[in-house]
Amino acid sequence: MDNSARSWAPRAGLVGAGWVLAVAAAAGAVLTGRFGDRPGTLLLAVAALALLAAALHGTLLRPRLTAGSTGLRVRTLGGTRAFGWSEVRLTLSTARRFGREVTVLEVEPLDPESSDLVVLGWTELGADPRDVHEELLALRPA
Incomplete structure (x- = not known):
């Protein structure tokens, strides 16, 4: 990075x-x-x-997610995965859990052979996933 x-x-x-x-x-x-x-x-x-x-x-697993101008890295129990910006899709997903809305950031590889969807919530990121998503979009080159 x-x-x-x-x-x-x-x-x-x-x-x-x-x-x-x-x-x-x-x-x-x-x-x-x-x-x-x-x-x-x-x-x-x-x-x-x-x-x-x-x-x-x-x-x-600290830091859990790192992002820069070249791409991002995600640390999981299986190891650290590095992705270029063009290799991943970043989406926010909101669901109702126990009477309240929970938003998570999904980091999904675009490679059809990879099944390494990573779902990160507030506890993993230490911040609101919506704010992290905005920062990631700002870091991502156009």
Whole structure:
């Protein structure tokens, strides 16, 4: 990427809160285990693992999206994918979830053999997907 590159990642405070809550849930699982509360221990252990996975994901995949004049890069669990501007379609998708509207940014490769659609929401980008979409369109050469 070039010097004018812009990047988006989960907010550091959100990832930090995930780590703190994972440790708290693990400590709670240990404490409830000492008092013989097996269902409580299991529930807290599962919560600790889920929070640990989310915090680890938010920590390792930073930045999640990077864009510059030559194209963009998307980091996923499968690795980092680089796309030229002419190789992707950027769309916003809005759906109703649990009584509220949720907007996501879709990064879709134009290669018909690729099935690597990447869907990025507010938590992955650390910003409103509509704002990110506008910035990406501004960075994209005409």
